[in-house]
Each structure stands twice: as structure tokens, then as C-alpha cells.
Amino acid sequence: MQKTFVKLGAAMRAPLAPALAPVAALAAMTTPAEAHVKWFAPYIVGAAPRPISDTLTNSWFWLAIALVLFFFVATRLVERTPAGEIVLKGFDKVSNPLWLRLDDFVRCVIGAFFVAIFAVGGVYLTPDLQTPAEWVSWLQLLIAFGIFSRRTQIFSAAGIILLWVLALRDYDIFHLLDYLALGVAVAGYLVLDASKNPEWRKHRFEVLRWGVAIALMWSSLEKFAYPEWFYPLVVEKPFLTFGMPRDVFIPMAGVAEFTMGFGLLWTPLIRRLSAVALFIIFNAAVYPFGRIDLVGHALIMAIIVAIFADPTREMHFLPKLKLPLQAVPAGLAAALVIIAGSYWGLHLMIYGPEGRVTLDGEQMATHRPNAENPHTGMVTMVPADPDKVAAAKTAYEATMADMHGPMMDGMAYPDPDAAFVLGMIPHHQGAIDMANVVLQYGQDAETRALAQHIIADQELEIRQMNAWLTARNITPGAAASH
Template identity: 65%
Template sequence: MFSLNQRTNRALAGFLGLGAALAPISASAHVKWFAPYIVDAAPAPLTRTLSDPYFWTGIVLVLVFFVAARLIERSAAGTATLDAMDRVTDPLWRHLDTFMRIVVAGFFVAIFAVGGVYLTPDLQTPAEWVSWLQLLIAAGIVSRKTMPLSAAGIIFLWVLALRDYEFFHLLDYLALGVAVAGYLVLESSNRPDWRKHRFELLRWGVAIALMWSSLEKFAYPEWFYPLVVEKPFLTFGIPRDMFIPMAGIAEFTMGFGLLATPLIRRLSAIALFVIFNAAVYPFGRIDLIGHALIMAIIVAIAVDHTRELHFWGWIRRSLVGVPLGLASALVIFATAYWGLHAAFFGPDAQTMAELRTEQTEMATHTFSLEYPHGPIASPDMSGADSEQGAEAPDAGTLTATEAYERSMMGMHEEMMEGLRHDDPDVAFVLGMIPHHQGAIDMARIQLAAGSDRTNMALAQHIIAEQQKEIEAMRAWLRQRGIETE
């Protein structure tokens, strides 16, 4: 139901392996909150990924880690480790259904309070009644008799979102949504042969959601460029073009690990839990709300004492199953992702670079202070207003150089006038406001005339941050009875 990802740790050697893969994950959900997401845009060709040495480096590291972990799991040390995990997690394991029901109900209460969304901040809706339906879903989880109705409500919200968003975009939220709804149905059932699969269904839902969303890092790496500019600490100094594919491999393989043998899936869950928690502080409470169900299911996987493998157990236990399973998963998911996009939008769909910023009606959000990397509805230098309300320089048919020069001349005059104020504190603020506005004007010209993706992302970041500071300075002036607008 939610896009996933974030990154936190580093340690490149263990980077991709489950426990050590604590570095790159969690940008997908955020990618759609912070960067332009044009559903119709064509993904990068698969050959680009297959020719990337970092992609294959990540694959090799993962295979080594999985084989080593599987060998340990076969030994007495592996059995002892699982037994120790069982003892530590036993109190929660015995009350896991109660835990899951509380979290699911709490999640729907939280998005009811946020308002204006279907199932995640990426899926917005102006329909107020949707929020009240979310509250009813939460109330239905209190009783086992009404849990199937809550499950139906979750599926209904996903179907409802199809009216406003492309089916391909909604696939990001299908697996987890179905898994949570299915869990509620199985948990409320009186048939033991059904109920025993309820946590397994949750595990498959999260695994599929992770593996599917990870492909965005290979199909649309440019979505992640603004996030790297906005929060450079996320990469821990790793070069962008190395970090993004390695992050994709880490996310995909940890999702794959959730479907593996008991020790590997529990280690994968622990690593993912650390990663998602690390995302909360940089991205705020909305991240916690958006990923609450994912994190709860990851906890359920980590404490799950079940050691039986119901599907394809023999291949999942064997060493050859590691490379065979991972290769099969990559082929299946990549074929589905690129194939379905071509089926929905045609093989000749335009790329993000070709669509550029004028296609704002195709994006899931446009520029605002909340979404500083959304596309700005300003395809030329004609002086169209942005959503901030501040006017861009009236460049008309000027060249970029002439537009830059005009914006700087206007900034200089206003700045010098402000600096002449008798009060040095007021003079500082009156001088800084036009200084910041000049930076905003230059950034808008860059967005209208430029083409470099890194500079475009930086320009959008400058607009968002400088506008916030302008508003803070104007508020400071208003407290002293000085109006500047």
C-alpha cells in the first residue's frame, strides 16, 4: 500500500547483504513525495542497468552473503541462533495478532487525521468522505466479525484510487494492500488451515512490494537526483551513480530474503526495520505514518517462530536455490515492470527528459513548498507565476543570459535600498529578502532554459529553501511593524 525505501548505513562490503545492507533503501516512497513523478514517462532501457558494473557488483556481494548465511543456517550455530531469537521474541510472538490489529487500526486512524489521502501521501484526494471511510475501517478491526468488512474497505480504497491515478502507478500499492486485507480475512476465519497462512501472506505482500518498488532505481534513477541534492548525507559520501543502483540491489534482495529460509528472512527483517526507523528522523512523522504497516509486518516477520516452508521448500533450502531463485525473481519482476509499462503506455513513450517540466498535468504533484521538487508549470521565460505566488522575472523573449542580467539588476537596486535602513538588524533583513528573491529568480530561469538534471534539482531546492527564509524574514519584520509586501 505504500511506496518503500530509505538509506542509512554504509559499510560497503556488507552493504548489500541483509544485515549489512543498512545503507540504501527508502527513497521510493519519498521519491514520489520530493521529485517529479510522471507516470507516463518511459523507463530507462534495461540495457543501461545490465551494463552497469555496480549492478553486477551488488549481485555478486548478495550471492556471497546469502550462500554464507545459508551454510551457517544448516549448522548447529544456525539452529542455536534461531532458538535464541525465539526466546527473545516469544512474548511478542504469543500476542502477534493483537499487535498487528492495533497497528492496522492505528494506521487508518492516523491517515484519517492527516486527511486528503487514499492510502499514502502520494495518493491524494479532495473527497472528505474517504477519510471517514478510513475511520470506519479502523473501527471494524476491533471485532473479528467485522474485520472482513475492513478488508473490503481497504481494497475499495485501492480501486477508488484508480479513478485518479494510472493502474501502473497503483501497482506500487497493490501487493501490500491485498496482503493486509487478506490478513484481516484469514485472522477472522475459524478455519485453522486458513489462519496458519496469515503471517505468510503478509510476508509475501511486503516482499513483492519491496522488489517491485526497488526497480524504480533502475528504471527512473533521475527521480532520486533531487533527493540526493536535498539530503546529501543519505549517501554517506558514496557517488550518486554508484549509490542508486546499489540501493536498488539492496532493496530488491532484502525483499527476496523475506521469502527465504527462517534465518535469512529474520535477518532481512531486522535489517529492514533498522532502515525504516532510520528514515523517520530525516523525513519526519509523515514517513512514520506512511510506513507504519510496512514496519509492523517487518516486526512480525522478525519474531515469526515458524520454520516450515509451504511453497517450493526443497529449492529454497538448497544452495543452488540462492542463485536460481534470485535470477528468477529478477527476470520475473523486470519483465513485468518494463513489459507492463510498455503495454499500458506503448513502447514509444517519452522519457522524463523529453517530457520536461511543462507536462505538469501528467505528474502526481506539482511544485509547492511541500513538494519542492515537483515540476513547475513554467515551460518558457514568459514570467508565469509559480505556485509560490512570487513572480519570476518578466523575461519575455529574452535569452537566458539577458534574463539572468535583468534579474540581478533588479535584485541589486532593492538590496541597496534595504541596506540603507538606520537599524542594522532591519537593514540586514531588508537586504537579504531581495538577495534571496534574486536567487529564486535565477533558479526559475534555470528551470525554464536549462537542461542539466543536477542543476534543475538544485534550482528547485533553492526556490523552496529561499522562499521559506523569505517568509521567515517577512514575519520578523511584521513583528516590528514593517511591511514589505
């Protein structure tokens, strides 16, 4: 076996170098921050997302898009040469033992997943979808048992759909759409795998691939629409950003997640290299985020392995349109327009232009406190650490001191309109600074969620006010000279 891999490595080394460049680059852009943020931090379901114009005017977003397009086009260039076929055949040799038993592998992982969430108890299908109904856990166990016979797989598929319907009944539909894509795909796989029709059955892995791709692309948009959801994680786990500024890392990570999901739907080499990069990223997230992340992402990780192992060269969806090099940017642009348009459009349709925000429990996703991520969940008030109390008090006082002088100076400007704007900018910045203090020291889920919302709103309004000043050639601090 060792000699086989040595020979394989020698045969693949030269052509693999350019082909694996996208894997290393895309993995570096996101690892290990691909944990689903809704599992680890509270969020307001009905809050209005940031305008899509914020993303379209973000230079870091476009830099990440340019990098991904470069790597995807480079991969397509390799794929069109004999070297590309050598790489794919090398992948085939590595994955062939798994490919021959891939259905057994996928069914085992699906079964193990449902046994795991049965053991956890009190959830539908993901860590933040909790339920007090005890019978749900027993249904999960029945689903796991039914997966191992083709005669009963269809009943397991029906059980999975039932769980998603129950979750949709109890939770907000908009923020379950990424989960829904994966659930329907797993149920679809079980139905197709049990089918005696070979034309239907050959699409079973393709259904899984589309489900994961849509789930990844949809959930990646949270990093653009709700970047404030990620702020508590960045405060508690600063290593996630690799030293990059928070507002640089989050949009670039969102681009990487979206484009790798898109890559799963493209040509064979891009598809398999995207699967490798995603597998590295999801595995890297397990250690910092613990077993909750492992259980929650088990199905996605297994399907990613299946995508890599699939040696099929045939493409069923728009195969001819994917072949030209210019199809890569065109296809990515189309995916962005369709998915992002659906995301912002559905939110607008469901919640209206201003969103819907309250601080009652129904507007918050619930989270189960656990030792690995003790800040999660709807926590109750507990006696505070005296050292943290003192540190928070000092931080709050510093925010007031920093705000007061510039705010008073701004309001001294002789023009009332400019005085309002010049005074409100430091006032808003003070609110942002206070919100960051509570994210660092606070522990109540409602105040933390409110702080996230305040940060998002105040940063947007500061940008609007600065644009107003720029249009009138007024600079902050100008009041002192009048």
C-alpha cells in the first residue's frame, strides 16, 4: 500500500501543484471560522439585513471575488489539458475504495447522525432548533434504524421531512431555508437510493451535492447581511481572524464559503477541489467549536467526502455552458444574483423594509448552554465577577469620555444641520463602543443581541452621515475653526 501511494504521488506531483492552489488559498481564507454562527451566538430573527449595497461597495468583497475567479479559471485551464485528466485519475485512484462502498458510507453517516442527535435530545435536526417534545428523539432513532434497508429508507426520508415541517412550524421560515435545502437533499437521496429505476437512482449523489451547495451559498450570505452576528465569536475567539481586521475577514470568509458552494456545482476538477477545501475547513472548525460543531456538520462533511469520491465526469445541468473559461465569472455572477436576490427579496417580503425586531423570547433563536461554548443559550442572570464588573465600569466610563468632547465640539458648528450631523457621529460611535463593551463583558443573550443590532445600525448611519459631510466639504472637527 505504501509503494502504491509513493508511485501515485510521483505521478501526480507536477500537475497537482497548480490544481491544488485553489484549495490552499480558499482554505486559508476561512479556516476555522466556518462554524454555523447561529449555533453559538444569539441572533434576532426579524432584524433587517444590511443593505446589499454595503456588500457591493465593499472593496474586500471584490478582492475576494477576484482571487476566487483567478483560482477557478486557473483550475479550468489545467482541467482542459492532459494534466487535468491525470489529476482527476489520481483522485479516482485515491477515492476508488470509498466510491465502491459510497452508499454504505453515506447511509452509515446519516444513521450515526440521527443516533447522535437522539443522544443529545431536545433538538429537531440542528443545535439551535430545540424542542421539548420527547417523542421527536424517538422518531430520530427510528429514522436511523430505517436507513439500513432499502425497503424502509423511504419511511426514513418521510421522517426527515416531518422533522423539517415541525421545525418550520416552530421556528421562523426565513432562517431555516439553508437547513431545509440539506434536509430535503438527504431525504431525496434516500428515496432515489431505494429506487429500482436506474435512471432515477444515478442522480442520488447529485441531489446531495445540490443540497449542500445551496445550503452553503445561502448561509454564507449571513456574513454580509448580518456581520454583527459574528462579532461575539470574534471577541471570544480572536484567533479566528488570523490577525486580520474583523471587517476584512468576515466578507472574505463569506465569499470563500459562497464560491466553494458554487464550485460544487461546476466542472469535475473544480467540484472535487472545492470539496477538498471545504473538508479541510469544516474539520478545522471542530476543535475550537467542539462536539456541537462536529455533530451539526456531520452530514455536510460526509456529503463533501462523497462529492470528492465521485469520479463521474458527466454533468447533467447546463454542461455545455460550463465548459468555456468565460462561463466561470458568468456562472458565479448568475449564482450571486439568484441567491442574494432571493435572500434579500424574501426577507423584504416576509418582514418588510424595516424588519421586525422585538426583545421577547420568540424573536430570538434559542441555544443550549454547554461546557464547550458556555456563552451560548438564553442565559440567566448570575452573580458577576467583581474584576469583570470593575473592568466593564472602566470601559463604559472611557466610552463616555471619548464621546463627550467631540460631540460637544460638533454641536458648536454654526450651521444647525451640520451641527446635528457633527454631534451625532461621535454620539453614535459612543453607542457602538458601549455595545462592544457589553459584548466583551455581558452574558445576557438579549442585551448581547441588542448590542449587535445597535452596532449594525449605528455603523450604517455613521457612513451615511460621513457621506453627507463629504458632499458638503465639511470634515469632523471643523466646528473648532468656526
